[in-house]
Each structure stands twice: as C-alpha cells, then as structure tokens.
Amino acid sequence: MLRILRKTQRVGVITEPLPEDGELALEQVGAQLKARVGEMFGGSLAIREVDAGSCNGCELEIHALNNPYYGIERFGVHFVASPRHADMLLVTGPVSRHMEAALKRTYEATPDPKLVIAVGECGANGGEFGVSYASCGAVANVVPVDAVILGCPPTPLKLMLGILEAIGKRARR
Amino acid sequence: MTQEQRNSWINTFVDSLTLRGAEFTMPRSTSLAPAALIGVRAEDWDRVGQEAKASDCRWVAAWGEDCGQQFTINVCLYKPSDYLVVRTTVERATPVLASHTPYFPAADRPERHIQDMFGVAFMDHPDTRRWTRHQAWSDKEFPLRKEFPAAGGIAGSTPPDDQYRFLSAQGAGVYEIPVGPVHAGIIEPGHFRFQAVGELVLNLEEHLGYVHKGIEKIAEGRDAAGLARLAGRVSGDSTVAHTWAACMAMERAAGVTPPERALYLRALMCERERVVNHLGDIGAVLNDVAFAFGFYQFGRLREDWTRLSGQAFGHRFMMDRIVPGGVTTNIEQSAIDAMRQQARALPEELTKLMAIVDDNASIEDRLETTGVLSLELAKALGCVGYVGRASGQPFDVRRDVSYAPYDRLTVKVPLYRYGDVAARVKVRAEECLASCELIAQLLDTLPSGALKATWSAPSSTVEGVGMIDGWRGEIISYVRFAADGRIARFFPRDPSWTTWPALEKLVRDNIVPDFPVCNKSVNGSYSGHDL
Ligand code: SF4
Numbered sequence: 107m108l109r110i111l112r113k114t115q116r117v118g119v120i121t122e123p124l125p126e127d128g129e130l131a132l133e134q135v136g137a138q139l140k141a142r143v144g145e146m147f148g149g150s151l152a153i154r155e156v157d158a159g160s161c162n163g164c165e166l167e168i169h170a171l172n173n174p175y176y177g178i179e180r181f182g183v184h185f186v187a188s189p190r191h192a193d194m195l196l197v198t199g200p201v202s203r204h205m206e207a208a209l210k211r212t213y214e215a216t217p218d219p220k221l222v223i224a225v226g227e228c229g230a231n232g233g234e235f236g237v238s239y240a241s242c243g244a245v246a247n248v249v250p251v252d253a254v255i256l257g258c259p260p261t262p263l264k265l266m267l268g269i270l271e272a273i274g275k276r277a278r279r
Numbered sequence: 280m281t282q283e284q285r286n287s288w289i290n291t292f293v294d295s296l297t298l299r300g301a302e303f304t305m306p307r308s309t310s311l312a313p314a315a316l317i318g319v320r321a322e323d324w325d326r327v328g329q330e331a332k333a334s335d336c337r338w339v340a341a342w343g344e345d346c347g348q349q350f351t352i353n354v355c356l357y358k359p360s361d362y363l364v365v366r367t368t369v370e371r372a373t374p375v376l377a378s379h380t381p382y383f384p385a386a387d388r389p390e391r392h393i394q395d396m397f398g399v400a401f402m403d404h405p406d407t408r409r410w411t412r413h414q415a416w417s418d419k420e421f422p423l424r425k426e427f428p429a430a431g432g433i434a435g436s437t438p439p440d441d442q443y444r445f446l447s448a449q450g451a452g453v454y455e456i457p458v459g460p461v462h463a464g465i466i467e468p469g470h471f472r473f474q475a476v477g478e479l480v481l482n483l484e485e486h487l488g489y490v491h492k493g494i495e496k497i498a499e500g501r502d503a504a505g506l507a508r509l510a511g512r513v514s515g516d517s518t519v520a521h522t523w524a525a526c527m528a529m530e531r532a533a534g535v536t537p538p539e540r541a542l543y544l545r546a547l548m549c550e551r552e553r554v555v556n557h558l559g560d561i562g563a564v565l566n567d568v569a570f571a572f573g574f575y576q577f578g579r580l581r582e583d584w585t586r587l588s589g590q591a592f593g594h595r596f597m598m599d600r601i602v603p604g605g606v607t608t609n610i611e612q613s614a615i616d617a618m619r620q621q622a623r624a625l626p627e628e629l630t631k632l633m634a635i636v637d638d639n640a641s642i643e644d645r646l647e648t649t650g651v652l653s654l655e656l657a658k659a660l661g662c663v664g665y666v667g668r669a670s671g672q673p674f675d676v677r678r679d680v681s682y683a684p685y686d687r688l689t690v691k692v693p694l695y696r697y698g699d700v701a702a703r704v705k706v707r708a709e710e711c712l713a714s715c716e717l718i719a720q721l722l723d724t725l726p727s728g729a730l731k732a733t734w735s736a737p738s739s740t741v742e743g744v745g746m747i748d749g750w751r752g753e754i755i756s757y758v759r760f761a762a763d764g765r766i767a768r769f770f771p772r773d774p775s776w777t778t779w780p781a782l783e784k785l786v787r788d789n790i791v792p793d794f795p796v797c798n799k800s801v802n803g804s805y806s807g808h809d810l
Contacts, residue, residue: 163515207439239431240493
C-alpha cells in the first residue's frame with residue numbers, strides 16, 4: 107500500500123493542465139464541455155460507444171479519453187454500458203452489413219432525444235472501405251447522424267472538440 | 280539446392296509424401312521465398328494433412344484464389360525453421376477438397392472461411408456451418424469468386440443473423456448467457472454464447488464475422504500504395520505490423536529491396552507498437568480485477584509512448600508511415616534522443632509497477648490459475664505471440680525465421696508454461712523490456728541514407744508472402760499481382776485466427792465473472808479476424 111501511495115505521489119497529477127495540441131488546449135475545450143454538459147445534461151452526458159465495423163483504431167483513441175491525461179469524466183462525460191442509459195451514440199467504422207441490424211437496434215434502444223456522432227473517416231464517409239457487398243459505408247447510410255468527427259483515427263482532443271460541437275449544435279436547435 | 284535446402288525438414292516431408300503415393304504437380308519453387316512452395320494433386324490433400332501431422336508441423340494458414348477454371352488452395356505449414364506452402368487446385372465445377380481439420384483443429388475456421396468465400400467444400404470437416412457469412416449474401420454466392428461484384432447483389436438492408444445454430448447444453452441448472460454483438464465496453468463487436476451452471480462456465484461458443492468488411496475483395500484491383508493503406512486498417516492496433524507484412528510481400532514479389540534505414544525505422548515503429556499495446560492491455564487486465572491504480576499507471580505509460588510516436592512519426596499509431604519500397608517519414612535527432620530516453624526509463628518503471636502488482640495477493644488470486652491454456656491445446660491450435668509463449672510455444676518470427684533488420688539484433692523471447700492469465704501478463708511485460716533493448720539497439724545502429732527505394736509495379740503475375748512478428752504474434756500476408764501491376768489477391772492472416780479458438784477453450788471451468796480478464800489477457804482482434 108505504501109508503495110502505491112509513494113508511486114502515486116511521485117507521478118503526481120499528470121491530468122493535463124495545458125498541452126498545446128492545435129489551436130485549442132485541452133483545458134479550454136474541457137471547461138467549455140463541462141459548462142455545456144452542465145447546462146444541457148444536468149452535469150452528466152452519458153455516451154454509448156458502438157463499433158459498427160471499425161478497424162479498432164478509432165476505439166483506441168476513444169479509450170484514451172479515459173486515460174489520466176484526458177480524464178474526460180471530470181467534465182461530466184462518461185461511457186455507459188447500455189444504449190438505454192445513453193444521451194449520445196458515438197458510432198465508429200464503416201457500418202458493416204453484418205452490423206447493420208445491431209446498429210439500428212441500438213439506435214432504437216436509445217431514448218429520445220438522442221444525439222448520434224459518426225466517428226472517423228469511416229464513420230463519416232466510409233473511409234478506406236467505402237460501400238461494398240460487406241459494408242454500408244457511412245453511419246448516416248444506416249441511422250440519422252447529427253455530427254461527424256473526421257480523422258483516421260481522430261485524436262482524443264479532436265474527439266472532445268467534436269462532442270462539444272455536437273452538443274452545441276443541439277443547443278442551437 | 281543450397282546448403283539450407285539440403286538440411287531442411289521439407290526434404291523429408293516431400294520424400295514421405297512420395298512414399299504415401301503423392302504426386303507433385305510442379306517442381307519445388309522459390310517464388311514464395313523464404314517459404315518453399317510445392318504443388319500436389321487435389322487427391323493428395325488428405326495425405327498432406329496426415330504427413331504434416333506426422334511430421335509435427337504447425338498448421339499456419341490457408342487461403343484460396345479464383346484462377347478461372349480452377350480454384351487454387353494453399354496451406355502454409357511451419358516447422359523449425361522453415362515455412363512450406365503446399366498448393367493444389369480444384370475444379371470450379373466440382374470444388375471439393377479433403378479437410379485438414381481432423382488433423383489440425385487450427386484448420387477449422389480458416390477452412391470454413393474458404394468455404395464461405397469461394398464455395399469450396401471440405402470433406403470430413405467436423406463442422407460444416409458457415410463462419411464468416413451472416414446474411415449479407417446468400418449461400419449460393421461466393422464473394423471471392425471473380426464474377427461476384429465487389430458492390431454485391433443485395434439491395435436494401437441486411438437482416439440480423441439470428442438463425443446461427445449454436446451448440447446447446449441441457450441438464451438441471453444449465454443456463455445460457457448470450458452476449459453481443461454490441462458489448463458493454465468500448466470494444467469491437469462479436470457474439471459470445473455461454474453455457475453455465477451457477478457461476479461456472481461449461482462452454483463458450485463464439486460467433487464472429489460481425490465486422491467483416493470485405494477486405495480481401497476490395498483489395499483486388501488496387502495499386503501497391505492502396506493495398507498498403509488497406510493493410511494498415513486490417514486491425515488498427517496492429518497497423519504497423521500489417522502494413523509491413525503486406526509491403527514485405529509486395530516487395531518480395533516485385534523484387535524491390537527497401538533501403539537499410541527504412542528497415543530500421545520499420546522495426547522501430549513495430550517495437551513501439553508492441554510496447555504501447557502491451558502496456559494498454561496490462562492496464563486493462565488490472566482494471567478488470569478492480570486494481571484502478573494499475574489501470575491508470577499503465578494507461579499513463581501507454582499515452583506517453585503514443586504521444587512520442589505522434590511527435591516522432593507524425594501519427595499517434597504510425598499509420599501509413601510504411602509504404603511499398605520504404606517509409607514516408609524520417610525522424611529528427613530530438614526524436615531519436617527522446618525515444619532512447621523513453622526506452623531507457625520504461626524498464627525501471629515497469630519493474631517497479633510489476634513488483635507492486637506481484638505484492639498484491641488479491642490480484643494474484645484473480646490472475647493465477649485463471650484461464651489456463653494447456654501446452655497441448657496451444658500447440659494444436661497453432662497459437663503464436665504471447666498466447667503461445669505463455670503456454671510453452673516459443674516461436675517468434677523475428678528470431679526463428681529472421682528478417683532484416685532483426686537478423687542483426689538479439690531478440691529475447693520470454694517463455695512460460697503455466698498458460699494462465701498471470702503468465703500472459705508476465706510475457707507481455709517482459710516483451711516490453713525486450714523491445715526496449717531492441718529500440719536502443721536500433722537507434723544506436725540506425726543507418727543513414729534513403730528512406731525509400733523506387734517502387735515499380737511488376738508487369739507479370741508474380742506473388743509474394745510476408746511474415747512479420749507483430750505484437751500479437753506472427754502475421755502472414757500473401758499478395759499476388761495481376762499483369763497490369765494491380766493487386767489480384769491479398770490475404771492477411773492475423774494471429775487472432777489462432778487465439779479466438781484458444782479463448783473458447785481456456786475460459787471453460789472458470790467462473791463467468793473471470794471472462795473479461797481472460798478475454799483481455801488474450802485480446803484477439805475482431806477486425807483482423809473478420810476481414
Ligand atoms: S477511421 Fe481510420 S482508425 Fe477509424 S475505423 Fe476507419 S480506418 Fe480505422
């Protein structure tokens with residue numbers, strides 16, 4: 107136990123104060139995100155992630171949102187196990203035909219009002235896989251999509267920005 | 280014949296096949312070097328399976344190809360220290376072949392994949408259910424036949440696949456737990472069907488194929504650069520290793536040799552990919568046994584490494600940095616220094632963290648003797664990578680069928696025999712240490728010079744095979760060019776083909792709540808398997 111405490115103390119708080127990734131720093135994006143989530147979702151935005159056919163690269167970056175650098179939960183955003191608990195679906199991949207029905211069912215199981223974000227080049231436009239006998243291509247070809255986050259895969263900061271933008275769009279509606 | 284050919288097990292194998300009455304349809308060829316290539320008649324296919332079993336080979340992979348009037352079927356075998364590809368043809372009108380599954384359980388799903396994609400029937404296969412095909416095409420259509428259009432024939436939406444015939448179990452107190460395809464976490468889709476009594480798992484059956492994206496089909500007609508991009512998306516977590524394997528196959532086919540510096544940079548990226556994935560997974564295993572400290576510490580290290588890869592190579596996962604003929608990206612001196620520093624610092628951090636983990640009796644209790652894969656099963660299923668190495672299978676392409684630049688380096692391969700979750704975690708931690716040593720060696724001896732050789736597409740129907748040891752283990756990549764220099768056939772064999780069946784077996788007799796930790800310790804790729 108002592109060693110755990112010592113290690114924790116020595117590493118210190120690495121959760122990012124201010125990296126300069128692109129124009130907007132994590133802390134700023136996070137603060138805005140937290141404010142929006144506070145206003146619109148009572149302080150808690152529940153996301154259900156759905157891999158509808160991705161190469162798994164996008165999942166790695168979505169995972170990274172929970173690592174101690176990004177720690178997205180501190181902004182009130184958390185990932186839930188069931189679509190029934192979700193405010194938002196984060197959908198990756200070109201939608202494989204074999205996942206088409208499962209994605210539709212997940213969409214239907216998510217209570218209204220809901221937001222759907224298509225993640226990655228694949229989710230946005232089919233990416234390297236496009237439309238084929240095995241792939242429906244973009245997520246929007248299968249369920250209604252409110253926003254896309256481009257990138258192959260999008261970085262964690264881009265993901266946070268994309269989520270922020272999507273809920274901002276909703277606010278304006 | 281070279282000295283090496285004279286000493287190889289392949290000579291004895293060929294002699295025994297001849298004694299069993301097999302006839303060869305082509306002279307032994309080097310067109311798939313370093314693998315040897317022989318051809319046999321279709322009626323000799325069962326003899327090949329028998330003899331491979333008798334010779335104690337590892338059954339590595341199988342793939343087909345539509346060659347007009349005939350389908351070519353290939354099987355790749357391995358025995359220290361040579362690969363052998365045996366090829367046969369079946370008539371399009373009567374596509375029937377003996378199954379190797381009675382000899383090698385490892386052949387089970389690969390043969391069913393060929394059955395679904397080409398319509399070749401494997402006689403005496405113990406399980407003729409479809410595997411890769413769900414409901415996106417009919418049982419009369421075969422996507423990898425040339426006449427099947429890549430766009431497919433079905434308009435409208437694809438129905439769910441709820442008619443798959445799962446095994447069932449009966450008896451007092453036996454119940455089923457269906458899980459997926461959409462899982463609870465941020466993870467790829469697949470279906471697991473458990474039969475359990477109380478907390479005990481009696482049986483697990485996997486139903487995969489949900490993320491089948493038609494990779495083999497949409498590879499056809501691409502140029503070399505396009506294939507490299509696609510290969511980098513067979514399994515995103517192994518993007519470096521898969522791209523390298525595909526480029527190696529294309530380069531061997533086209534007779535292009537990448538410059539030394541490019542080879543070193545490829546290995547550097549590949550070792551970084553290994554470290555990052557192992558770190559992330561060790562953290563995830565610890566998370567599954569509720570040791571949050573471990574999850575965050577390993578998550579921190581993983582992110583540190585990912586970030587430096589992004590700074591050094593311009594992409595956090597180093598996607599699309601390997602191209603036919605070489606690499607796209609040079610690295611700055613500052614990045615070299617930072618990577619050297621990182622490889623120097625990690626072993627100490629890791630050793631300390633692993634000591635904390637070892638000290639925790641409750642973690643030990645959850646990881647030791649959990650999810651045991653016996654040596655016999657690991658061997659029968661042809662397990663490679665850390666799953667194999669935790670169960671006494673020492674194979675590592677980097678060391679055993681070495682390729683540049685590893686042929687100049689010392690590759691240390693950890694080996695355990697307990698086959699439990701704890702052993703897989705240990706192998707992965709030790710592989711990180713070994714990779715740090717390799718990274719230091721690569722950086723110390725990094726040659727100067729060009730990043731890329733001129734790529735010229737071949738003008739005949741040449742073929743090549745690439746073998747790369749990625750973080751999950753051996754990747755096999757087969758490529759054939761058409762005469763116009765475009766891709767006629769691409770088959771990537773991710774090591775997950777060998778570990779998914781292993782997961783089914785190793786979770787038996789464990790309690791249901793230990794499934795996540797068993798699964799994470801194996802961490803098969805769905806995308807890499809479903810193609
Ligand atoms: S966008 Fe890129 S990383 Fe994401 S699923 Fe598609 S290929 Fe993979």
